[in-house]
Amino acid sequence: MTDAEAMAQAMALPTIEIDPKTGLVKKKVGGQPGNAGGRKLGETVASGKIQVPPKARERAALKAAWVEAMSRQLDPIIQAQIASAVGIQHMQARDEAGKWTTVTDPDVMAAKLEQGEDAYRLSAIAPSVPAIKDILDRLFGQAKQSVDLDVTHSPTADLSDGELSEQLTALLKKLKD
Numbered sequence: 001m002t003d004a005e006a007m008a009q010a011m012a013l014p015t016i017e018i019d020p021k022t023g024l025v026k027k028k029v030g031g032q033p034g035n036a037g038g039r040k041l042g043e044t045v046a047s048g049k050i051q052v053p054p055k056a057r058e059r060a061a062l063k064a065a066w067v068e069a070m071s072r073q074l075d076p077i078i079q080a081q082i083a084s085a086v087g088i089q090h091m092q093a094r095d096e097a098g099k100w101t102t103v104t105d106p107d108v109m110a111a112k113l114e115q116g117e118d119a120y121r122l123s124a125i126a127p128s129v130p131a132i133k134d135i136l137d138r139l140f141g142q143a144k145q146s147v148d149l150d151v152t153h154s155p156t157a158d159l160s161d162g163e164l165s166e167q168l169t170a171l172l173k174k175l176k177d
Contacts, residue, residue: 085135087127093120 018024043049070077092100093112100121103109112120137143156164 081131081135084125084128085131088125089123091120091122094118 039050045052091103091109091112093103093108095101103112103120109120156167159167
């Protein structure tokens with residue numbers, strides 16, 4: 001054994017192996033000799049032998065707070081998303097004091113419409129296609145996406161039938177082996 005090998009063994013330095021097929025460094029699996037690496041039997045977070053990193057605890061607490069806050073507001077959020085998808089329309093009319101108020105009663109709407117344009121105003125927000133798409137994607141999953149390809153050159157276009165047959169035979173032989 002050379003001095004360098006003895007020193008490496010004494011210092012327990014890992015040796016590097018090169019994979020002859022790929023030419024890349026082989027990755028070592030497991031820990032030191034005799035240690036398979038990973039968690040040992042009985043080592044769990046609940047047992048206290050493994051500690052959760054502080055950042056992971058903080059992230060989990062923030063996520064839990066966010067989920068709780070969102071779950072309390074889920075119905076209004078869903079209604080707002082549906083309203084955005086469908087579009088929003090409402091009518092405002094001037095009351096006796098000249099102040100604009102929202103009108104929901106169909107009889108009052110008809111009366112204000114008969115009074116003329118100075119008595120009412122209509123507002124509308126167009127339906128939102130992205131909101132509709134988002135709702136449908138959440139309900140039914142995303143639709144299959146197509147990819148446009150522009151193939152201007154085919155590598156087999158310049159080959160004769162004999163050359164194509166040879167290449168196909170070689171590929172089929174590779175698949176069988």
